Amino acid sequence: MTAIEGRVWLFGDDVNTDVIHPPAFYSLDPDKVRRGLFHGYDPDLQPSLRPGDVLVAGRNFGCGSSRETSIRSIRLNEVGAIVAVDFARIFFRNATNNGLPCLTFADAGDLARLRQGQRITVDPDTAVLHTEDGSVPLTPPGAFVRRIWSAGGLLELLAPG
């Protein structure tokens, strides 16, 4: 997976999927799904995102619903990766299945080293996050997760029907 370059968007703990993508934006219309990202939390956030930006969060990012529209919205907004202290189970599976890298800090305390808007590079393969002041080690993803990434998503593991 190629390295991701973008700006940091900082979040706290327990950011749930209703906050990430409010139910009112549930749709099969990609444009509506795209616009819903963090709409209640901060209506200015989504229009300000640029391709490659990285969401950086505390504990339990993505708790709550299994609705994959939250992942779709993050992908449609071309967020490059999410780095958190840890992730909620279903969200992590959904992201991984869709080839969106979710990485955790090797040391949770490193979250405090990152600032809103800061430019960073995330290298999913080496599990390192680089800032202008140095590098932050991330937990290397396991073989299983890497296999899904390199296939390009879970569905690529399905033999053609």
Add this chain to the structure above:
Amino acid sequence: MRRAQPTTAKTVTSGERDATRPQIRDQAELALPSATNRKKSGEAGRTLSDKVIEAHACDEDDTALYRRVNVDAVLGHDATTALLIDDFERRGLSIWDRDRVLLANDHFSPPATAERADISNRFLAFAREREIPNLMLDRGICHQLLVEHQLCQAGGLVVGADSHTIMAGGIGVCATGMGATDILFTLATGTTWLRRPETIAVRFHGALPPGSGGRDVVLALLAILGESGAQYRSLEFHDESTSRLCQDDRFAIANMAVEIGAKFGVFVPDEVTVDYYRKRDGELLGTLVRPDQDAVYERVIDLDLSELDPRVAKPWSPANVVPLRELEPTPITTAFLGSCASGRLSDLRDAAAELTDRKVHPDVRFVVIPASVEVFKQALRAGYVETLTEAGAIVNHSSCGACGGIDKGVLGADDVCVSTSNRNFRGRMGHWDSRTYLASARTVARAAARGVLAPDLYGERRNG
């Protein structure tokens, strides 16, 4: 690693096995000491979910972090299943065993907007084209329909395209929610990947005071563990209480295990479980999988129910729990009794008991949604619907309703709601500024009558 081979479409009648996929081991093998259930000497004791995962494994490597497992049933609803249809069709896939799939339209039942009607129609067409025998049209919330259905059996492994699939743990099933992509994969292959979870055992003791119920129990647990206290773990519930938790209370507890982050929230089956299956199926068809006496737990939590007076979760987290008696008086505009977390017969009974010869407060809209049409019919026969309607409540068609901010009682900016649903996340039930408090059906009914979620709803400072 081997590639998953989706099987081609074929008609498999119930009971007949698809020879092209690894067989689910005979459930009977699990019941008593046998190759799969007996412990090899020197092996660590296994938890309930360890045993269920092992019995469903279809890979050889039992040391791998992720195990490939066969599933016994797949659950899907309109809103999540609709997200996978395009990919499913584009890839020319077929459903591995349509008899093991339960699909229900519960989110948009009936649809409130043209866009949702289109989504609903797409979902229904998908199910009908594939002749899914268990397509439940407007029958209620999928999680309630699952536990009312014979596909859902003790000792089984069930996955569903919705986080609250975990609720089937209330009857000894290892059930878990996933997203649309995972469920697409399972629909095509009958398998999924699971990481073996560590287990936290929760043992209930004492006797639940009258007035308290399963909702208060699970809110108390959320106060202890927080929103991620059981993340990636299995919660294994042992009911050692003298009062015994009734089946509806167990569903309420298992349902919200996912609010604690759990992968499974499963009750160790006992006579309450057996009773439920006997009433439902006439006999016990599944397998009562129990943990080993020396099962290895990450943590054991002992909860004395006798100290448990009613609880509420304040906005905007289900773990933001306080005893009701410590809450500042909170005027409400809306009361909601429904969702897969509640809305069962005992919830409607409790609410009806509270509102017999009483009226809903004139400042309050009280919306009641039975979890399924079956529950609705039972409530009709028992007279609860009439009592609630006479009191001024609105009894709506069985569906998700306002729980996910969908319809029939969505909240506006100034609304303050007391709800039996499972999530009071900000903006979930409607406007970003609306506020939702979670409580039991009894507390919701009392607050609806009083117009205030008041600390003295149960009298002065009960239980100290």
